Amino acid sequence: LIYDPHEIEPRWQKVWRARRVFEVETTALAQDKHYVLEMFPYPSGFIHMGHVRNYSIGDVIARHARMRGKRVLYPMGWDAFGLPAENAAIDAGVHPREWTERNIRHMRAQLQKLGYSYDWRRELATCHPEYYRWEQKLFVEMFERNLAYRKGSYVNYCTRCRTVLANEQVEGGTCWRCHTQVEQRELTQWFFRITAYAEELLRGLDALEGKWPSQVLAMQRHWIGRSEGAELDFALEQPAHGQSAISVFTTRPDTLFGATFMSIAPEHPLALPLARAGGNEAEVAAFIQKTLAAGRVARTAEKAEKEGVATGARCVNPATGEKIPIFVANFVLMEYGSGAVMAVPAHDQRDFEFARRYGLPVRVVVQPPGARLDPATMEAAYVDAGVMANSGNFDGTPSEEGKRAVTARFGKPVVSYRLRDWLLSRQRYWGAPIPMVHCAACGVVPARLSDLPIRLPDDAEIGGEGGSPLERHPTFAQTACPKCGGVARRETDTMDTFVESSWYFLRYVSPRETGDMFRRDDVDAWMPVDQYVGGIEHAVMHLLYARFFTRVLRDLGYLKFDEPFTRLLAQGMVCKETYACPEHGWLYAKEAASGKCPKCGQAVVVGAVEAMSKSKKNGVDPDDIVASFGADTARLFVLFAAPPEKDLEWNEAGVEGMHRFLSRVWRLVASAKALGEGGAPSPALRRKTHKTIRRVDEDMERFHFNTAIAALMELTNAVYASLQGPSGPAARSEIDEAVRAIVLLLSPFAPHLCEELWSHLGGEGLVCLAPWPKFDAELARDERVAFVVQVNGKLRGRVELAADASEADVRAAAEADPKIAPYVAGKQIVKSVFVPAKLLNLVAR
């Protein structure tokens, strides 16, 4: 009988489902709970290998925890709002709801074929009003707490997606979805006040040290971007725009005496008024227009020239009393600090370049230790610490100390963050409506809670020009003001889809609750998530937003904890070699198989190993792998080929190897069953069995699934060897013990095969609920050990002795060993280092 996954797998999937083995309920005592969660997928149409890897890792963790006696919450759902659905409507004329639901049906079937142990009763889709109504309620509560607000500002705009974007969704100046260059537009939009939590979100990262990947922590720290500095006011020579001073933020107050001019952002509200007062309005206006038109990307590109125009106005350096010119400069950003910087060319590279270009004075006010800088000959700004000079009373003060002293004398200490508020409104259809009403008399008013959900109408006209689909809808916006009852207009923007993913992990604990976002006792019992698994691409998007929402919900009284995800595992990408034709671009592996481009016959070029993607045509369809090898092989391969956090290179031969291994296990069980009673006792096999259990335990603890599988391969090889020893097979009981251990330990990785083999072995119940095996330390212990003997740190031989042999025993054996003896003969042993049951190092002189 041959291993046939196609017969085995659907059969056991049916059994699991019928016996409801993966369904869990909330119980009062939660100490054995384990909440395992994977980042839920966007229902794009098909599962890809990245999903298979992500969910195979999660499933191993969930199944292992279950066998260890934990009550495991392991849910799955759909991040169902988003632009691709809307684009499908435009391209193919399907309604986004229909497109999304069709995709969910297909992808759910794909996941079920892979045998993941989800509690499917908890499945949710964020596009359902039963889901997003709670998000709308939360939005209203955040509005009432001033955590959601509307403001006009320059915002990121993607012309292709025809909507605004949050800063986190701009990657290298391009849209995170379509990678179109992002424009800056001045628009009034909705924001979440995530900056109110900047300090807490930053400090919270310390507690995640060692539990989250250091890379994610570093990325979030950098994204929040805390800088300590000073706020300093520079009085204006002539008041402008009702202001008598310009405020700047600096991290180098110690260089204040060297500020020889000021630079302000083109968007700065004082830019034009100052130019008017300074008599250079026309030139400044033209410069502002040109700079804004160029766009933020061009303006802030790496090699962009620093450019500016003098306003003609001046302000007073508070330290020197000098009147210094005010420039509008392209490199100054309105969003950071106060949009104005004191320019210290001697000690800031940007100011230095600007000063050299426009012939502005350079004054050295910090001298490096043991050197004297001359402004005339400097080729770059000196940005490091030193001793203050040309700074009046402060001369001779170390610059670090000077920071505090100058701040105290001329300004006040200020902490600035790079993090900006989360722009969450979107001018698109397929999202949750923002539950707000615009009333001519009352202003912006939240919808009544009793009116929620504000349903997304099905009959909007998607696509077309001008404004969002909801804005063009004939009736959606028509409403009465919840406050005064007068005629009012609904907000027609929808929410960023990252809003849905910021709390879905909370909804899983009570997915059918109709009275609130979730039940408090469910949340108290299950949250926080014990193990989160997902891609690193969400390091500063989803993972930061979810931490923010958790704190908001805590402050609104819903939750009692700060961090949603106790541990995070960020899995690497699934990659594969690419192929291309010099003329026709990327080719599928099948097209490239002949070595010639099917279109033009030119030789195929083999490219780098890159993440699987549609555009590079190097994807492998999980359906194909399941169809040819079965789900267990697919799962085992993605777990074995690399440790989870590293990128994995797809290798067809490696997949076959995994299938070969599973077949080997299959045949091993058949051979073991066919074995007669009796046989020669083999303590070595027992030892190997118990050692393997111990090794797999350690590997599971650290998520080293690749080495856990390797250990099981070794044990499998050892059982094969013990079946055909020179003195006949080992004792049946010992072989049985080893084989049962293999089936149990392998079951989280290859659950279908192991379920089948477990039943063949007459195992009790289902293997997925069987107790995880325990090793016997006594049986795992080696009786005799080959001690490594080193002389002066070099391996010179091995001596086999009892494992508990003393240092003196090993040394005596070593000195008597013909291979080792010559290295110590005639020398004095000045030191001897002994590691019990392992090694002896003799230092001979």
Next chain:
RNA sequence: GCCGGAGUGGCGAAACGGUAUACGCGGCGGACUCAAAAUCCGCUGGGGGCAACCUCGUGAGGGUUCAAAUCCCUCCUCCGGCACCA
């Protein structure tokens, strides 16, 4: 430029300061077979030697240590993130 990570056989990779290369892939050889596939067994870092064995070897160079792939310093290369953030 700054931050994070990684450089180990032909390839994917292993080794919580202690036998470098486990396990898998590929390759070579053998058994089984009329033959092939499948399967099973063995070998497989470089150099030297008939051999036992010797010697070199974890990106480069230094250091700490009885002992370094592992810890420290300097540098090189690659990957990821951020990037005119004052």
